[in-house]
Amino acid sequence: MTQSHRLNNIGLINRNKKISFKFNGKKLFGFEGDTLASALLANNVHLVGRSFKYHRPRGLFGAGIDEPNAKLQVVINGQSEPNINATEIELVEGISATSQNCWPSVEFDIGAINNFLKSFFPAGFYYKTFMWPKSFWYRVYEPFIRKAAGLGVGSTEKDKERYEHKYEYCDLLVTGSGPSGLASAYAAAKSGAKVILAEDKPRFGGSLLTDDVNIDNLSGKQWADKIISELKEMPNVTLKNRSQVFGYYDHNMLVMFERTGDHLEKKSKYHPRQRLWYIRSKEVILSTGSIERPIVFGNNDTPGIFLASAAKEYMKVYGVVVGKKPLIFTNNDSAYETAIEFKKNGIDPIILDTREEQDTDLINDAKNQGIKIKFSHAVAVANGYKKVKSAKIGKLNSNKTGFENIETVECDCICVSGFWTPTVHLTSQSGNKLKFNKDIDAFVPDKSKQKEITIGAANGSFTLKETIEKSFESGANVAKKLTEKEVNIQVPSVTEKKQKTHDKFWCSPLPKNENPKRFVDFQNDVSVSDIELALREGYRSIEHVKRYTTLGMATDQGRTSNLNGLQLVSNIENKIVPEVGHTTFRPPFTPVTIGTIVGREVGHHYMPTRKSPMHEWHIKNNAVFVDAGAWKRPRYYKQGNENLLEASKREAKNVRENVGICDVTTLGKIDIKGPDSAEFLNRVYTNAWMKLPVGKARYGLMLREDGMVMDDGTTTRISENHYHMTTTTAQAANVLSHLEYYLQIVWPELNVNVVSTTEQWAGAAIAGPKSRELLKKLFPDLDVSNEGLPFMGYVESSLFGVPAKIFRISFSGELAYEINVESDYGLSTWEKLMELGKELRVQPYGTEALSTLRIEMGHVAGPELDGRTIPSDVSLDGMVSKKKDFIGKRSLVKEAFIKNDRQKIVGLVPTDRKSSIPEGSHIVSDKNAKLPNPKLGHVSSSCWSVENNNPFSLAIMKDGKNMIGKKFFAVSPVHKKTIEVEVISSHYVDSKGERVRS
């Protein structure tokens, strides 16, 4: 197929490089420098998709981010991605695109039946129709809506591309490289300021590439090229094309999305596809330009209807004509340039101008070139289904509410211009209010909230002379603030054609006896009648009208629809637009891939992995790991075909019968030093600390100020003014912050320092009746007898020359020790333990066995200390000093905390002694009670007791201690289990605690 609509002598594309691509399975050709959109149009392909709600045929409409229709499913580099704007993606060899939201094909789409049933799909259709019955929602309505709605299909494959993040700091960020962006960036750069200039498109220059202007005797494009080449030479300037600034956040942080890969035919393995920039800029100049808005008329969504500016861009940038029999429909002068451009390329357009006969430079130009102009005329209805074939046009009556006559003219495209809307999204995101400018019928930025200004068309300045002059000045002023340097730049002389004011005409009346749809929002299929309906139904706030009709809520954020929607609402309401107000713009300004947002934080880079020094040994010995925060901990060591339960039973049993070792490196460790350390601990912990002798450890419980248990652990007095605190793995970071808070803010008079030493020490717990024997083998010279190293004792010794700390503490309830050595010796110490313990039948045990041991002992841990329990709830009242004050003590006498029937810790066994009770089960007295079944408590931790060989659980239960001996049900709807349970003491094994002291 030939490129039937390609022009020969115009455009910025490279005709020497032909590129093949596929659209809906058909092979087509374009040139290097094309977008997918321009290449499709060169091949006279207009129909690109079906509309969201009614499945109406839709064609290309814009030429950049203004495009509402051409969202395609595109395969790039072997990966399929939905909702890609055809106007924004550059043509590369082998690209393959398909239409979305149509089945079986874009040419014949069954969903188009919605178009004929459109009276059944008014605004608020989903809200009204799917209200009841409730049970239908999940089964019938939601699947239906999900299937019918949505555009493209997200890939379920792993994204193979690479995405990067970059942090950048600069003096000035300029967003947009049109005339105002170039002039201001140039002026600022000349003063030496560090400038970043960001341009969304591949080519710098913005409107200078297409507008017919003269700057210092150069064309717009030539002048832009000259400025860019100068900026390129400046070391203080970063020029970024293909880069969209899409978010403006606090403290002048902006985010930018750079397309680094998709335009390349081949790229190396590590070349990123896209890059996200976090830019912290001292000052920001928003030169985001403006977007043309359409005029609304009947069937204005028919393929072949374009923004006039887009049609001009396709000719001047891509050498493509969007049609050969164009109608130009306008309420202002700018579209005349489009008409003249057609004429220059040998095509005869007809201009319909809603204004009375005018006399301006551009209009006279058009007249002189013999272009047919019909003043006071408008398009009423476009004819044609998949492509415009003709249009009903007519002469407007004097107040423009109807037509004096209607005639049909043949055409193959309609280029429409309803004047220009400043792109105020970023300024709005910065926190600025917008104000309505009556002269241009659009919103412009009000006062700046952050260090930013908006200039040029984005600020409503639509003449080039004024824009360039003011932009040079703004750039120089901003730079002066930053560099304190004055720059003198010769402002260029600008020649442009004077334009007359636009006509406040935004929507054509309907011809008599016809009622075609007139679309306001193309992407979300919102028509004039939908908005009228919303107002009839009583919606008044523009925010409500927006949500009810979905006006402006599509991914294009209403770029071409917002103002027309506001005009319609204000007309019906008899208000002026500023009274109706506007909706809020939020980031992202344009859609951003999830890959870019995620960046390199994928897979195991998602978060840092913390490994103990013994990690490699665990791997070699078939450890199955579990995540504990960022740590990897062995959950169990698999032998043969063992499953989790079998392995943890074996490991726990071996601790109870012989000796086991467990890697406890992950426990939080905090060094506490200073003369007031004892006093500090005494305030932090609930129990007494003033009299702990050197060489002794103590179990401590700490509360939050609200009385809830925060953490527990042992703290050892190493020397007079030196303590070693341990915390749970999970709370290590919080406890350190907590201690620092009290030392730095509440009690700065205490002379104490704290520092985390978690990573400095490797820890191994040795537990079981044979642990003393093992310790003796390790430290042959040490007195490890019950007298020499009693329960809660601490000694320092040397392990084959390596300094070691030995604590006699127990988490398992067995006779147990914990050995700490400097991290680098962790692995060798561990190996020594395994080697020397062989004849004692030592086995490593993981967190699952560790839990089993502590649960059957009734030791509380994270699931019980969940921030909702006070000490007495978990049978730790004995730890609470009555004599001294400490953090959280005052809360413990609150009425709710001294009530007798609080939920307290108990033990549970299934009455059949067989069924494991799922953690999280609710305890109820009647398993068949009507819902909601009153909940008496919940199961916090469950295990298989190796001591008693049956399941055992800990539970937090209302009036728990008085329930011992009674029977209840543990119900878990999640696991579909109901188990009869008997309440017993939470200390299931060795309730007197004799073993640890043995």
Next chain:
Amino acid sequence: MLHIKCPYCGIRSQKEFAYGGDATVKRPKLNSEVSDKEWDDFVYMRKSPRGKHTELWHHISGCRQWFKAQRDTTTHEIFETAKINEEIK
């Protein structure tokens, strides 16, 4: 993302800090008689002012110092930061 000036380290990204709430809250003295109301006010009751708010921040991924900042809760402008023992005007 805010840009916060740690009084010890200088300007750093918000990522490095943790928020610590109202800096004007005073903990009742240890071993003193504290009424229920006083205690509840200290533990639970916080103002949520529109505008200037003096609050605590903790430079957790930096020097680990707590410090005070005065921030506008609507615009997020930070007027001043100070060490704990310094006054905010």
